[in-house]
Amino acid sequence: MAYREKTAWLTLVCMIVAYVIYFSLVLSGQVGPRLLDIVWTFGIVASIQAVVVIIGHVVLAARSDADERARPDERDRAIARRGGSAGYYVLLVGTIVVGVVMPFSDPAPKIVNTALLAIVLAETLRHVLIVTSYRRGWHG
Amino acid sequence: MAKPLPGRVVNQIRLLRFMASEMTQAELGERIGMTRQTVAAIEAGKYSPTLEAAFRIAQVFGKPLDEVFQWEG
Numbered sequence: 705m706a707y708r709e710k711t712a713w714l715t716l717v718c719m720i721v722a723y724v725i726y727f728s729l730v731l732s733g734q735v736g737p738r739l740l741d742i743v744w745t746f747g748i749v750a751s752i753q754a755v756v757v758i759i760g761h762v763v764l765a766a767r768s769d770a771d772e773r774a775r776p777d778e779r780d781r782a783i784a785r786r787g788g789s790a791g792y793y794v795l796l797v798g799t800i801v802v803g804v805v806m807p808f809s810d811p812a813p814k815i816v817n818t819a820l821l822a823i824v825l826a827e828t829l830r831h832v833l834i835v836t837s838y839r840r841g842w843h844g
Numbered sequence: 845m846a847k848p849l850p851g852r853v854v855n856q857i858r859l860l861r862f863m864a865s866e867m868t869q870a871e872l873g874e875r876i877g878m879t880r881q882t883v884a885a886i887e888a889g890k891y892s893p894t895l896e897a898a899f900r901i902a903q904v905f906g907k908p909l910d911e912v913f914q915w916e917g
Contacts (some may be wrong), residue, residue, distance in 0.1 A: 706881035737877055771880055779882040779891050841890025 709766065714760040716831035724825045724835035726764055730817050737813045746820060756758035768830035783837040791830035798822020851917035853892045857883070860905045860912065876900040 705713075726749040729735050765773055776784070790831045802819045810818075848917075861867045869883040871906065876883075876897060885891040904911045 714873070771873075774879055777878040777882050778894055778897060779878070779885060841885065841888075 706838055707768045708776065709835060710768075711761055712765050712831050712838070714764065715757055716828065716835060718753050718757050718760070719824065719828060719831065722749050723828075725749060727817075727821065727824075737811075739812070741815065742813060742816050762802040772813075777822065779842070783834055783842055784811040786837055786842060787830035787833040791826040791831050794829050795822060851915055852889065853913055854889065854916045855869065855913045857887050857901065857912065860907065864905060871902060872901070875904050897917070 726746060729745060731740075735741055798819065799822065802815055802822060805819060806815045857872070861872060863867070869882075869887070870880040873883045875881045877900070878897065882891065882893075886893055898909060898913055902907075904908045905912065
């Protein structure tokens with residue numbers, strides 16, 4: 705498995721675990737309605753996720769050859785573009801929902817969490833496309 | 845949006861590496877500025893390289909492009 709595929713898997717798995725936990729807390733009512741409650745809980749979850757991802761990257765880098773860690777080549781860049789472009793559309797829809805539709809009908813905490821969900825979904829889709837492109841191939 | 849036509853690019857890179865004194869994927873990758881994994885993906889038909897990369901690969905083996913890559917429709 706390519707080094708960049710491994711790091712994409714690591715990021716994807718950590719992200720899914722972290723945000724399933726966060727949104728479970730939100731849905732079960734354990735996160736307060738104040739902005740500070742949301743930022744505090746999200747901050748803790750995001751920080752733990754970031755630390756795990758950084759440690760994972762260090763471990764993966766130490767266990768792979770220098771050749772594998774070389775600068776991204778055209779295939780890596782094409783796959784990254786594919787993921788980024790798909791994630792952009794999810795983020796676009798999320799932005800329209802959060803910024804144009806919800807302010808007229810929903811309370812602030814729901815808007816904030818929907819915005820966070822849109823970011824998480826966009827990033828998840830981006831990484832899913834990256835790992836599937838490495839697995840199954842990608843012909844641009 | 846235009847529908848992609850059926851067919852795929854196939855290549856003779858594995859054979860050409862064998863004929864070039866068993867050149868490794870890593871060696872070829874180094875000469876064309878790609879990682880070993882990308883060379884492996886091209887050989888396995890999992891990635892179609894850009895035209896520039898295809899020319900660089902053909903140049904390494906001293907072959908015309910159509911002896912390295914073919915269109916299988």
